[in-house]
Amino acid sequence: DAGITQSPRHKVTETGTPVTLRxxxxxxxxxxxxxxxxxxxxxxxxxxxxxxxxxxxxxxxDGYSVSRSKTEDFLLTLESATSSQTSVYFCAARDxxxxxxxxxxxxxxxxx
Amino acid sequence: xxxxxxxxPTLSVQEGDNSIINCAYSNSASxxxxxxxxxxxxxxxxxxxxxxxxxxxxxxxxxVLLNKTVKHLSLQIAATQPGDSAVYFCAENISxxxxxxxxxxxxxxxxxx
Numbered sequence: 305d306a307g308i309t310q311s312p313r314h315k316v317t318e319t320g321t322p323v324t325l326r327x328x329x330x331x332x333x334x335x336x337x338x339x340x341x342x343x344x345x346x347x348x349x350x351x352x353x354x355x356x357x358x359x360x361x362x363x364x365x366d367g368y369s370v371s372r373s374k375t376e377d378f379l380l381t382l383e384s385a386t387s388s389q390t391s392v393y394f395c396a397a398r399d400x401x402x403x404x405x406x407x408x409x410x411x412x413x414x415x416x
Numbered sequence: 417x418x419x420x421x422x423x424x425p426t427l428s429v430q431e432g433d434n435s436i437i438n439c440a441y442s443n444s445a446s447x448x449x450x451x452x453x454x455x456x457x458x459x460x461x462x463x464x465x466x467x468x469x470x471x472x473x474x475x476x477x478x479x480v481l482l483n484k485t486v487k488h489l490s491l492q493i494a495a496t497q498p499g500d501s502a503v504y505f506c507a508e509n510i511s512x513x514x515x516x517x518x519x520x521x522x523x524x525x526x527x528x529x
Contacts, residue, residue, distance in 0.1 A: 337516075346505065346519035347460070362516070394459055403448050403509055405517055407459035 307331045308408035310395050316414045323382040325411045327395030329375075335398035336378040337362075337405065338370060340391040347394065353378055385415040424503060426524040435493040437523045439506035444487065446508035450517065451480060451491045454503045463491070463504075493525075501527045 307330035317323050327336065335354055339347040339362075349362030351370040359370050367389060369381045382389055395408040429435045441449065447468040452460035466473045466480045466489075473480050479492040489506050505522035 344521065346521045347507075347517075348519075349516055352516065404450065404462055404465060405507075406462060407452075409459045410457075 308395055308397055308406060310393075310408040310411045312411060313409065314412045316416060317385050319386060319415055320384050323385050323413065323415075325380045325393055325395075325413070327378040327380070327408060329378075329395075329397050331397070332375060332400070333397035334375075334400055335405075336372065337396040337398075338368070338378065338380045339394045339396060339407075340364065341394060341410075342391050350380065350393075382413075385413075387415050389413065390415045424522050424524045426526055428526045428528060429496050430528050431496060431498060433496055435491075435496045435500070435525060435527075437491045437493075437504045437525065439489040439491075439520050439523075441487050441489055441506065441508045441520075442518065443508060443510050444484075445511050446518075447511040448509040449480070449482060449489050450507045450509075451478075451489075452505055452507065453500075454505070454522070456502075460505070496525075496527050498527050498529060501525055 309328050311326045337352040338350040341347050348364045350364055350368050351359055351362050353359045353372040356372055371379045393411045396405045398405050450465045451463045453463050454460045464475045464478050464480050466482050471482050477494045481490045493500055503522040503524050505520045507517040507519045509517050
């Protein structure tokens with residue numbers, strides 16, 4: 305257990321509205337990630353962070369931004385939600401002593 | 417939550433039998449591999465990992481085999497139980513990549529009582 309919690313766990317929002325998902329971790333992990341998971345696709349990396357204020361894009365970063373103002377929190381923002389962003393979003397963190405990545409329980413987002 | 421088992425290959429086994437789930441990975445430069453289990457409505461759960469300098473690793477009721485020649489990974493579950501029913505997927509880490517994993521799409525394991 306890597307002490308990762310996500311909020312909200314479920315959200316329905318309207319097209320064009322901003323949405324922020326929060327990931328909180330209690331184990332002082334340096335690396336944190338945001339993935340999305342869709343039927344027919346494996347987990348796809350949106351953005352990741354390698355330290356406070358240090359972030360980089362993943363393979364599906366368009367339409368998303370992130371921020372990491374402190375070690376324990378990694379925020380994912382959809383500036384203007386679209387229906388194609390309806391998905392399950394997973395936050396993850398890497399164990400500081402190795403390569404293993406642990407996941408949170410997910411945030412189900414529906415954009416209508 | 418929405419099921420992530422749709423459109424996935426399915427392995428159906430009888431309770432008590434052994435299960436073998438296979439994964440073909442894509443990059444010969446991958447140096448670390450992980451198997452995850454994902455139950456419906458939950459996040460992926462770490463099961464077991466293996467580094468590329470090994471060809472076998474055992475855990476509790478699970479064994480991972482790595483064949484680098486054909487870029488193949490397998491997960492063996494002994495004495496499969498109903499609680500093992502889930503989607504299983506592998507992930508590979510490419511050497512030198514900034515700790516980013518590439519995930520497979522997964523296999524749905526259905527355990528029949």
